Amino acid sequence: MSARPTPFLQLRKPVSRRQKLLSALAIWVLFFGIWIVASASGLVNPLLVPAPQQVFATTFDLFFSRGFGSDVLISISRVLIAFALASAVAVPLGVMMGSFPAIEAFFAPFVSAWRYLPAPSFIPILLMWFGTGEAPKLALLFLGVIFFLITLIMDHTKNVREELVETALTLGAPRHKVVARVIFPAVLPDIVTAMRQMLAMTWTYLVIAEIVASTTGIGAMMMRARRFLNTDEILSGIVVIGVLGLLFDLTFSALHRWAFPYLRKA
Amino acid sequence: MSAETALEIREISKEFELSGGRKLVAVEGAGFTVERNSICVLLGPSGCGKSTILRMIAGLETPSGGEIVIGGRRVEGPGRDRGMVFQAYTSFDWLTVRKNVEFGMQINGVPAAERRERAERFINLVGLGKFAEAYPSQLSGGMRQRVAIARTLANDPEVLLMDEPFGALDAETRWLMQELMIDVAEKTNTTMVIVTHDLEEAIFLADKIVFLSSHPGRVKEVIVPEFKQGARIADKERAVKLDGYSDLEAHLMRLMREEGRGKE
Ligand SMILES: Nc1ncnc2c1ncn2[C@@H]1O[C@H](COP(=O)(O)OP(=O)(O)OP(=O)(O)O)[C@@H](O)[C@H]1O
Numbered sequence: 001m002s003a004r005p006t007p008f009l010q011l012r013k014p015v016s017r018r019q020k021l022l023s024a025l026a027i028w029v030l031f032f033g034i035w036i037v038a039s040a041s042g043l044v045n046p047l048l049v050p051a052p053q054q055v056f057a058t059t060f061d062l063f064f065s066r067g068f069g070s071d072v073l074i075s076i077s078r079v080l081i082a083f084a085l086a087s088a089v090a091v092p093l094g095v096m097m098g099s100f101p102a103i104e105a106f107f108a109p110f111v112s113a114w115r116y117l118p119a120p121s122f123i124p125i126l127l128m129w130f131g132t133g134e135a136p137k138l139a140l141l142f143l144g145v146i147f148f149l150i151t152l153i154m155d156h157t158k159n160v161r162e163e164l165v166e167t168a169l170t171l172g173a174p175r176h177k178v179v180a181r182v183i184f185p186a187v188l189p190d191i192v193t194a195m196r197q198m199l200a201m202t203w204t205y206l207v208i209a210e211i212v213a214s215t216t217g218i219g220a221m222m223m224r225a226r227r228f229l230n231t232d233e234i235l236s237g238i239v240v241i242g243v244l245g246l247l248f249d250l251t252f253s254a255l256h257r258w259a260f261p262y263l264r265k266a
Numbered sequence: 267m268s269a270e271t272a273l274e275i276r277e278i279s280k281e282f283e284l285s286g287g288r289k290l291v292a293v294e295g296a297g298f299t300v301e302r303n304s305i306c307v308l309l310g311p312s313g314c315g316k317s318t319i320l321r322m323i324a325g326l327e328t329p330s331g332g333e334i335v336i337g338g339r340r341v342e343g344p345g346r347d348r349g350m351v352f353q354a355y356t357s358f359d360w361l362t363v364r365k366n367v368e369f370g371m372q373i374n375g376v377p378a379a380e381r382r383e384r385a386e387r388f389i390n391l392v393g394l395g396k397f398a399e400a401y402p403s404q405l406s407g408g409m410r411q412r413v414a415i416a417r418t419l420a421n422d423p424e425v426l427l428m429d430e431p432f433g434a435l436d437a438e439t440r441w442l443m444q445e446l447m448i449d450v451a452e453k454t455n456t457t458m459v460i461v462t463h464d465l466e467e468a469i470f471l472a473d474k475i476v477f478l479s480s481h482p483g484r485v486k487e488v489i490v491p492e493f494k495q496g497a498r499i500a501d502k503e504r505a506v507k508l509d510g511y512s513d514l515e516a517h518l519m520r521l522m523r524e525e526g527r528g529k530e
């Protein structure tokens with residue numbers, strides 16, 4: 001009996017760790033390979049698409065001799081402050097709405113209406129109200145994520161199994177303890193996941209805010225670079241935003257693993 | 267076994283409002299009593315209202331008529347005097363087995379030392395001594411159900427309510443759990459109301475079987491398994507061999523059949 005060779009494309013069979021890593025590497029090597037070749041062969045205008053080596057050299061230069069670090073820090077702090085404010089409202093409100101239908105009935109019509117308003121449409125009015133300081137940027141990020149975050153957390157809270165709530169009730173728990181000691185811990189892993197998704201969205205709004213209405217931050221740097229046709233700097237900004245987003249995401253997923261060890265099977 | 271009454275179900279009814287304003291009478295005028303320290307089994311075909319009755323006893327549903335009295339007090343909502351074990355797993359996944367078992371006591375302000383001691387006792391009683399520090403996700407289905415039982419018992423309820431607690435388990439684990447319940451009943455003197463539609467389970471566990479007819483749920487017959495001669499049998503295999511076991515089983519089967527036919 002001759003062993004039949006296993007086909008490379010197996011229907012819904014997980015691939016090995018090694019193959020996963022190699023594949024991930026391969027797609028990026030391919031991407032940069034094409035880019036390098038395209039630049040070196042003069043196929044593309046270097047003014048519009050600088051070579052990747054140059055983008056990395058510029059990134060390095062930006063950070064170490066042109067104080068780009070402070071722009072990056074400003075951007076990060078905007079994201080974190082706005083996101084912390086949004087979470088401070090959304091987590092308690094979402095959990096309460098998911099736990100008490102009377103609270104949901106009051107807030108839900110308001111919250112779901114706001115979700116259909118794209119946050120950037122508020123930029124002109126935010127600028128009029130808050131001027132040009134930090135406030136309009138924070139307000140945009142806040143408005144951009146809060147309503148989605150509330151809705152996600154409320155939905156997750158509603159999905160906490162009824163039996164858990166009823167078990168707590170028959171053990172003699174009063175309502176506030178059912179919420180604090182059962183519903184909240186039960187939904188917490190999902191809250192962290194929701195926050196992880198919404199943090200990515202906060203980044204999106206940050207870039208919009210900084211491109212449209214800011215003189216500081218990563219987005220503003222990119223708009224300045226555009227005026228002087230410094231494409232390499234623009235691309236640096238994109239790379240930095242991407243890397244930061246990735247780092248935040250990895251941090252959150254590490255936090256999830258660390259905080260909820262009980263979700264892992266032994 | 268004394269004949270003192272622990273729980274009285276007085277002609278309770280339950281109507282559910284269905285969509286479109288129609289009403290469904292799930293339970294109509296069901297009444298029975300449960301003696302202190304006894305095991306009462308609610309048996310009947312699917313949909314006859316067993317869970318509804320148990321949930322009304324637990325205070326999770328309000329009867330549309332009649333009343334439920336426990337220790338002289340009328341039931342007006344859930345409380346720690348009526349602990350409930352559900353068919354679905356209800357372990358609090360974020361807590362270890364020990365913390366799960368301590369949960370009710372902690373909610374009710376039992377001092378830490380006593381809490382620990384009682385938790386220890388009930389964890390050992392259900393045979394989970396080695397797993398006290400494990401998380402529920404690391405346990406099998408039968409073990410999780412034991413956690414739920416220990417957690418409810420440790421909270422010291424007057425009545426333990428169980429809704430098909432072993433329905434999701436495989437046959438062998440189910441026997442073990444049934445034997446465990448006999449052991450628990452003997453050692454802790456807990457009054458239990460157990461819902462099942464498994465005849466074997468009913469005969470093995472019950473000091474008294476309340477058989478319900480369906481649509482609407484009414485008490486069709488109250489049966490005391492006389493063949494046990496007033497004693498509980500700890501061993502399932504031995505119970506099956508006793509004189510009178512198969513007669514009772516045949517009788518219950520006939521009741522089930524009648525009810526099944528009545529539905530069509
Ligand atoms: N919340 C509810 N709303 C409407 N109808 C309900 C509700 N709960 C139960 N019922 C109906 O009441 C009747 C009795 O249901 P119940 O769950 O008590 O039966 P059961 O004897 O426990 O059945 P099973 O053995 O299948 O668990 C059924 O017809 C069911 O559809």
Ligand SMILES: [Mg+2]
Nearest residue numbers: 316317318429
């Ligand atoms: Mg049921």
